[in-house]
Amino acid sequence: MKVRILVSFKESVLDPQGQTVKNALHTLGYHVIKEVRQGKVFEIELKDISEIEAEKVVPEIAAKVLANPIIEKFSWQVLKEEK
Amino acid sequence: MRFGVVIFPGSNCDYDTFFVLKEVLRQDTTFLWHKDHFLKNVDCVVLPGGFSYGDYLRSGAIAKFSPLMREVGEFAAKGGIVLGICNGFQVLLELGLLPGAMLRNKNLKFLCEFVHVRVENAQTRFTHKARPRQVLRIPIAHFDGNYFAPPELLRKIEKNNQVMLRYVDEKGEATEEANINGSAASIAGLINKGGNVMGLMPHPERASEALLGSTDGRVIFASIIEKFKHD
Numbered sequence: 018m019k020v021r022i023l024v025s026f027k028e029s030v031l032d033p034q035g036q037t038v039k040n041a042l043h044t045l046g047y048h049v050i051k052e053v054r055q056g057k058v059f060e061i062e063l064k065d066i067s068e069i070e071a072e073k074v075v076p077e078i079a080a081k082v083l084a085n086p087i088i089e090k091f092s093w094q095v096l097k098e099e100k
Numbered sequence: 101m102r103f104g105v106v107i108f109p110g111s112n113c114d115y116d117t118f119f120v121l122k123e124v125l126r127q128d129t130t131f132l133w134h135k136d137h138f139l140k141n142v143d144c145v146v147l148p149g150g151f152s153y154g155d156y157l158r159s160g161a162i163a164k165f166s167p168l169m170r171e172v173g174e175f176a177a178k179g180g181i182v183l184g185i186c187n188g189f190q191v192l193l194e195l196g197l198l199p200g201a202m203l204r205n206k207n208l209k210f211l212c213e214f215v216h217v218r219v220e221n222a223q224t225r226f227t228h229k230a231r232p233r234q235v236l237r238i239p240i241a242h243f244d245g246n247y248f249a250p251p252e253l254l255r256k257i258e259k260n261n262q263v264m265l266r267y268v269d270e271k272g273e274a275t276e277e278a279n280i281n282g283s284a285a286s287i288a289g290l291i292n293k294g295g296n297v298m299g300l301m302p303h304p305e306r307a308s309e310a311l312l313g314s315t316d317g318r319v320i321f322a323s324i325i326e327k328f329k330h331d
Contacts, residue, residue, distance in 0.1 A: 030248060033206055033282075082165075085158055085194065087201040088248055 018063045019096040020075055024084045025056030059083055060096070068095065101328045104132040104142030106172070106188075108163045113149035113185065117305040121146070124308055125321055134166040144181040144324060145172050147188025149241065149303055159202060159244040160190030169195065181324060182297045183226065186242055189289075189299030198290050198299045199257055200249035205242070206282025212241040214314070215280055217265040217288045217302055218272050224291055225327040226298045227264060229319050235272045236265075236316035238302035240280070240288075245301040247283035247290075254284055265289030265300055 026032045032054050039053040061078075063071055079091040103121045107114045114131065122129040130140055134152075139145065153162035163169065169191070176182045176197055184192040192198045205211055214237055219230040230236070249257060257263060265288040269278040279286040281301075289300030304317025 029250065030203065031206075031282075033204055033208055033246075037208060082161070083157070085161070085201050087250070088203060 018066055018068070018071060019098075020061050020063065020071060020093055021096050022059040022061065022075065022079050022083060022091055022093040023056055024059070024079070024089050024091045025054055026088060027090050030088045057083075071095065101144065101325050102128045102130070102140075102142045103144050103146055104130050104139055105146045105148055106132045106134060106168060107148075108134045108150070108152035108166065110152045110154055111148050111150035111187070113187075113303060113305060116303075117146055117148045117185065120305045120308045120318075121321065125318070125325065127325065132168060134163070134168045136168050137171060139168075139171050139175055143328060144183065145175060147172075147182070147184040147191050148305075149186030149188060152187055152191065155187075155244070158190075158194065160187060160192075160194040163187075163191045164195045173197065176292075176297050179294065179296050181225065181328070183320070183324065184297075184299035185303055185305065186240075186245075186301055189301055190244065192297060192299045197297050198292055199253055199262070200247055200284075200287075200290070202244045203246040203248050203282075204244055205246050205280075210241075210243045211245070211280055212239070214239045215288075215302060216268050216270055216272070216278065217300075218268040218274070220263045220266055221261050221291070224264065224295055224298070224323075226291065226320055226323050229323040229326060233272060234319075235268060235270070236302075236307075236319065237314045238304055238307040238317045239314075240302050241306075242281070242301055245281040245283065247281075247285075247287045247301075249284055257287075257290065258285065260293055262291050262293065263287055263289075264291050264298060265302070
């Protein structure tokens with residue numbers, strides 16, 4: 018099973034990298050861009066695991082390792098098999 | 101007093117720190133390897149600056165899982181003295197031995213220069229040799245030194261007098277301009293509630309010999325050594 022975990026800054030945390038990207042897009046004339054938040058994506062392959070087990074393991078590793086809960090939040094989804 | 105300087109893959113201030121402790125301050129000093137499981141009976145663990153594990157994931161995020169860090173956690177819980185410098189401070193935050201987290205510098209630049217920091221609490225084992233509100237000139241060298249804590253945590257930290265150092269100008273004023281990396285409340289250094297764990301972004305080991313432009317950093321090491329004598 019493959020899952021995708023998205024880690025991004027909490028709304029209350031300033032994201033200077035996202036702001037810089039936004040400013041660059043504005044400079045290029047994309048004034049439709051209102052806000053940019055930058056984050057990290059992890060694609061993780063799990064072996065021999067049911068979706069119910071994944072629901073326990075994935076948030077656990079996300080909170081323990083992939084995200085720092087003081088500044089970051091995460092969301093995740095199971096990826097459809099590409100066959 | 102016996103010091104242990106931890107080496108992670110990617111540490112790059114380990115030898116500077118070792119040199120200052122051993123050759124300048126004449127202390128019994130040893131290296132501690134991150135994969136080891138024992139602290140070689142040291143009295144103080146120093147986590148040096150650098151880029152442990154290449155700053156992968158987040159600064160200090162992987163180092164906290166090193167076997168030795170489990171020992172350091174237990175050592176700190178028993179009141180052992182732990183000093184984290186720069187990347188070492190980031191590791192202590194990731195470990196939860198100090199409160200808060202680090203964000204990228206507000207101007208998104210790697211900052212490597214002398215700064216002024218003010219001693220906010222001169223009654224701790226890390227700072228008692230300094231005068232209250234003494235301004236120290238010590239260099240910084242970091243990408244992720246923009247200290248963050250949510251408002252309620254920040255209030256607690258201030259209330260408990262856990263702020264040790266703040267970025268200031270030469271006159272000792274905590275101006276917005278002097279807050280070079282954008283840190284919450286201009287925080288450059290913190291202590292834990294127990295008073296035995298300190299982290300700071302400036303590099304005192306780079307300001308411990310006149311030849312290098314400043315000896316202001318020595319006050320941190322000298323405080324630790326002197327307090328230990330009287331313990």
